Amino acid sequence: MLATFPAYVVITAWPSAAILIVVHSVLGLLNAVYVGPLLSALAELFPACARATSVALAFSITAMIGALSPAFAAWLIASTGDARSPAFIVIAAAVLSILVVHRYKDKHEEALL
Structure with missing residues (x-):
């Protein structure tokens, strides 16, 4: 996040x-x-019975959102006139990620099954 801008x-x-x-x-x-x-x-x-589907769904949703990133970045540059403005998309995603990881409960001592 700090290196993006x-x-x-x-x-x-x-x-x-x-x-x-x-x-x-x-x-x-x-x-x-x-x-x-x-x-x-x-x-x-995710529980073992739904793990493969859940992980695949998470990656698929991420890919769909990520596919729109170049269009959104181009729109942002055209709207602001600043070629550095897409950095704020990355910073916002990093802040959101930090908030989610902060709430993450590590289950490394529990069995995955």
Whole structure:
């Protein structure tokens, strides 16, 4: 979340393929910290009888929402005139994610069955 807006500033200040690759790589590494434990957390959220369907549904809904992101980002840039404005979408999603993770109850000592 803290690296998002500075990343957009760097990309818009020095637009080049090399800068884009570096920024994308750094954000990808930071994203791996969050996404790495995601599958185990999803497995803990759902009972065994509905786990596969529930996880698939969660990923499908995420994919449908994510598919609209480029259109929403283009609209936001056109509306505000600021190429950095899509950073606020990412920041809002990060804040929402932090709130959800804060309420998450870890079940690592319970059996998954």
